[in-house]
Amino acid sequence: EVQVVESGGVVVQPGGSLRLSCAASGFTFDEYSMHWVRQPPGKGLEWVSLISWHGEETSYSDSVKGRFTISRDNDKNSLFLQMNGLRIEDTALYYCAKSTGNLEPFDFWGQGTLVTVST
């Protein structure tokens, strides 16, 4: 059974840092591109970042570029998102999702982890 389980979401102050993790199982992790997508409470979906299967290619939305870093550990079937310089507008449910290529549909999503940036 395919599973992706996000963790690491907490309440953090503006300017703070956080590292999200996504643990994958039930599929050959190193054959898939992985993505982070976020959803502010009551709002729509926003793509955040992607990483290719081998980890050599990464891409970011303009809203997080320079502040967030995506990485993966294929030996541990894990995806990460290092979030620095957090802003109130980064408050959202963060999903990890997999796809067969960088520009392929997201065929499975986790249940998300909630990041709240607040004073």
Added chain:
Amino acid sequence: IQLTQSPSSLSASVGDRVTITCRASQVISSYLAWYQQKPGQAPKLLIYAASTFQSGVPSRFSGSGSGTNFTLTISSLQPEDFATYYCQQLNTYPPITFGQGTRLEIK
């Protein structure tokens, strides 16, 4: 590339035929996917490449279009179909963009 869905919300009854439209700000060939999201759940892939069903998706769902104009049609609404639907372009990145969503509610 911006995606604009219409309508933003829709009220319909069980058994109705419903169409949701997604318009891209530039040509994206057929690189469009549709997702369904129910409250408290993660999005679920329904259709990709504009008209190809994801495995397990009921045949009452269909997608069409190419270029800049796309539609998602539900031929006969079932109670479990009431949800929010998003289109997504997979033509170029960054960014990979989503439409703003269409909330389908029970009339």
